[in-house]
Amino acid sequence: MNVDASSNIVEIEDLVVRFRARGHKSGFFRGASWNRAVNGVSFSIKKGETFGLVGETGSGKSTIARVLVGLYKPSSGRVRILGREINYRKKEDVFYLRQNVGIVFQDPVGSLNPRLTVRDIVTEALVASKSVKKRMYDSAVLDSLERVGLRRSSLEMHPRELSGGEKQRVSLARALVVPKKLLILDEPTSSLDMTIQAQVLNTLRKLKAELDLSILFITHDINVVRYMSSRVGVLFYGKLVETAAAREVLMAPKHPYSEELLSNIPQLVATQSLDSNAATRALVEHSPASEGCIYRNVCPKVFDKCVDEPELAEVERGHDVACFLYHDSMQRT
């Protein structure tokens, strides 16, 4: 265990989440197959840190988020919150998890009950937490709404009367009405308009400083992740392939997949500069290798060692990469 374990808000070790796949033959368990949505992921989030998790659709980002609020149970692996290991079979452990971790989901419409008013939606979180006295409910709700930048008049409104950005703010108010240690943001802005996205991101940054939060920020938008995160992890089909400080991953990625992901950043470029090279590269479909390095089917730098599976190992101070290209150079030096 780390010496400075106390400063870690969350520690995840070798997390595996499997889902039963369809298409198995008749009979009990006969030919049943499992999909590993998350396959041996380990990382930790320090106090006051924003950890950005990036990856394509289906890379397991949201699954990790859901494990951290107890919506999915891990198939194996350990999850520790504030040093306490969570046993997902025990009710009080899951309760402890939810007391300390708040989440904002991607879909602002689906995550709010259309029949409740904003006041009810936020109050629900207070009731569930059991940590606030009933007579304090109203003031807590108001404080929370104010903090996320919602008008007092929205208190009695229903979600349908609010715009997309306001709905996400309600979600945020609900997540933070009981003070949390870790806030999970699962693509919180991807359904919002550009200017509204920027407003929400600014609010999130402000809140983080005010409330001394740690954040797990999940997104596929590299521009957003760069703006928000102190450290970044790159996920590819359930495997963490690289973690390091945001500047290092985004400016000098090491893993070939990270390099590729970054070459796809939406940038403000004028029309003719969509270079044909990048275009053809972008046309390759990704399919993960079933054994060995998960990226070797499409990796431009594949070599004979890649039939084995590389571990996520530190290759530079604070920079972990799961690729034999760097493990080798480390051994040589």
Added chain:
Amino acid sequence: MTTEQDQIVEQSQLGNVGDLSGDSLLKVRHLSVDFVSIDGRVHVLNDISFDVKKGEIVGLVGESGSGKTTLGLASLRLLDSPPAEILQGEIIFDGKDISKISDDELWQVRGTGMNMVFQESLIALNPVYKVESQLGESIGTRNKKNSLHTDKETDKSEMLRILRELCLDKPDMVLKKYPHELSGGMRQRVSIAMSTVQSPRLLFLDEPTTGLDAYVQNRILSIVKQLNREYGLSIVLITHDLTVASKICDRIYVMYAGRIVEIGTSREILDKPFHPYSESLLAALPSGFEDSPPLPVPGGEPPDLKHLPQGCKFNPRCIYVMDTCRTDEPDLVNFEGRMVACWKYPSTAKK
């Protein structure tokens, strides 16, 4: 007004893309559309004029409620009436005003003339038919229009060809699938295939990349660019994301509250946006690292079309707001070779 505007656009440095007056494939002039409901009347489009030249990619950029999708639908005359009501305007496609032609004539124009790929590919495709029969339907319609007769074999090989062209791995597998079995990017490409198989001359793409991750997004955009290059297909790209538009569009129309507020080439708008709204769209793009200053975006929400402010519709969110902005609405006029609707610019102030 029409000729005046044409001249102005010609004056701007668009000459390299071709002579506008002669080469316009689609000309929309002074189009105004209202949506009428029990709650009242909402002006969704307000005196919109826009052009698409042959072989050009045009971007319509704006936030939700800016009327960009309505403009697309109106150009194809796909708006349901009621609630939509076209108050005025001409839609000239290939030299013919299609705003008043009969349904039979319209049938000839739609699909093979103009076509549209809708935003939600899951909704645009029929969930109970396999890809093969949906693509087949598209081919069938085209054949009917051109009074062609093809057998199943040729149809199938054509389907396979077009899917392969759109860079789908294993096209024969894709044909046998239902829409829900495909990923978002694949579905989007099937939608595009259904439209392009009819070989239209103008294709509207409504938010083709929204909800897809950056990787798939790039793939779709390069396919769109490729279609444009290889077949000279004119394209109108409707998007809220200026980065997406800037990547492949020749010219961009920035829309706000049912009005066009700025017209320019991609480069012009990126390098130096004239309209404060275009400026804020650029500023809203997250840039810099965690320790960078907050993004300089205007407060406020996209406009509610039911309660639009007096004067310039952007004035409550504008940082340069002046007294005139609150009372009078600026026209779209020429400033330094670009069209912009803002009181900040001298040629507007003259009036």
